[in-house]
Amino acid sequence: DQQVKQNSPSLSVQEGRISILNCDYTNSMFDYFLWYKKYPAEGPTFLISISSIKDKNEDGRFTVFLNKSAKHLSLHIVPSQPGDSAVYFCAASPGNNNDMRFGAGTRLTVKP
């Protein structure tokens, strides 16, 4: 039972444009959400997070939006750069690392 879903396995965008990666969750107990980025042959690295008391969190070119009523979050990358090409995992938790759930990942390709 996948409680965190990333329905787009892949996304391709042009350099300089916006990348929007989406994530849906089913468990209403989730109250903290994270995005991890993974390059080939490396482990995932933390990118950005948001708690359920917020609806937006921004860090440089990366912004995460949370819509609690729709149980949906999205990661916006503006402007996209070729170095952003990676697999992005969405993760959600009810408040601890023990019950963290990850999505299947979205492979982003940014074309020069």
Next chain:
Amino acid sequence: EAQVTQNPRYLITVTGKKLTVTCSQNMNHEYMSWYRQDPGLGLRQIYYSMNVEVTDKGDVPEGYKVSRKEKRNFPLILESPSPNQTSLYFCASSLGSGIVYEQYFGPGTRLTVT
């Protein structure tokens, strides 16, 4: 350099031959965990440890064992590997687990069981 290391990075073995994947972190983190990554399923937690001598099952613990005798090390043991354990494995660590801390992941171990 703060890091999580795993060994080996690649392993091909046969069904039933016991193996151990080592994991070590140098950040003095209390919390460590093991995940497996499979296509279409993302990362699923196998086991986690909140501190030395404290371990517990994650979502997919069947066929795996762990131990946490020292804070820095958290080996994953497959006593009798089977082909359905062919996967990409990641070890991770974080400051704690009582709230959500970002996790630091190792580079991964690609295991093939024939």
